[in-house]
Amino acid sequence: MNLRKVLIGTASIGLLALSLTACGGDSGGNSSVAKDCTPESEFKTMTAGVLTVAAPEFPPFSSNKDGKLSGVDADVIKEFAAKNCLDVKVESTSYAGTIPAVQSGRADVAIGCYYRTAIRAEIVDLSDPIYTDEMGLISKNGVNEIPKLESMKVGTVDGYLWVADMKKVMGANLTIYPSAVEMQADLKAGRIEVGIDGYGSAVEMYKADSTYKVVGAAPDPRVIASKEPAQIGFPVAKDKSDLTKALNASIASMKTDGKIVDVLESYGLPATAGDTGEPRLVQ
Incomplete structure (x- = not known):
């Protein structure tokens, strides 16, 4: 369980297992997104209409057991996808392989309680803080x-x-x-x-x-x-700044309407973890 703490994510990519699922539908052309859906933000993803998410098995933050994506990070990213009229495709990875999956273009974004560290920020973009790991x-x-x-x-x-x-x-x-x-x-x-x-x-x-x-x-x-507990963010490839901006807009909205606190508490985490303060990086 300690692999995520300050892991930089520069381990070799290795063999990444590919698992395809969808948020409310499937990724094989049968999208469940309403035709009149208007996205919250404008940005490009690897596949039009689909957000590809690198997800390690790391409950209560990220889990894809039985093809059902769940966890704190998972619920937040699914809400983001819904706000932007996207289905979700999951690429199941090891914890060490998740950030390399984003760097190499195998996924649009990573989830799994990733600390916002200065070293990590040198190799990927990091969204604004979602919650803290107390x-x-x-x-x-x-x-x-x-x-x-x-x-x-x-x-x-x-x-x-x-x-x-x-x-x-x-x-x-x-x-x-x-x-x-x-x-x-x-x-x-x-x-x-x-x-x-x-x-x-x-x-x-x-x-x-x-x-x-x-x-x-x-x-x-x-x-x-x-x-000052570590802040958690979503890793995104350096060349996808529009996606990072969109994530930040959605995170801000979910903080304002209480969605992030609701998600945290649903997994047994304290509401105080949603009070991240201003963005900062672990040095």
């Missing part, structure tokens, strides 16, 4: 204050933005795991008392286990990510 604390008692963690055994997953700061705060009381799976095993075995993961990932991983509570970390000046 620092989630997993425990039996719902502790959410970092000072209270200092006397406890705590674990986190390598690659997250808060790891360096938490090392300074926690010292030897912090264990860093290669993935959330190993951390979960130690949490359930009692070897650690609190786990730290991305809020959305934690909600998905512990949704069937009522023993544990997932809460957002209270802001602590020593841990930047607790005050």
Whole structure:
């Protein structure tokens, strides 16, 4: 699960499996878009009338199980497509292969909780922030204050933005795991008392286990990510600036009418994740 954190997306493209589905129809010429539909914005896509979306299997943000595209990012991109009179075609990818799919022209846009990082912005366009990936604390008692963690055994997953700061705060009381799976095993075995993961990932991983509570970390000046969580955007090829502008217009509209908050809450994420603040890049 930690692959998305600050992954730059420059891994080799490899073999990308192609899966064709449609939003409310199919991509084989039987579009469900009404003939009198008027698009919100003007831009070109790879295939006229179709938005091709690179989508890794990464719930609760992106999933294409049984040919049904779902997740936070998926629902937002489907709303964007509907506003612009487009059917959706999904290109299923590995997480590392998703941005290369956009760079190489296999897809118009990527979804999957991609951090808006300065390094990533050098290779692809990034839409304005859609939501934030908050620092989630997993425990039996719902502790959410970092000072209270200092006397406890705590674990986190390598690659997250808060790891360096938490090392300074926690010292030897912090264990860093290669993935959330190993951390979960130690949490359930009692070897650690609190786990730290991305809020959305934690909600998905512990949704069937009522023993544990997932809460957002209270802001602590020593841990930047607790005050300024990473912003999530849609990666787009550098030569598709009109598409990026269209995405930004749609994101702004969905923030104004509350659609993004509705989507977040429908997947168990907090409404506060929709309060992104001004666009910024993780350096």
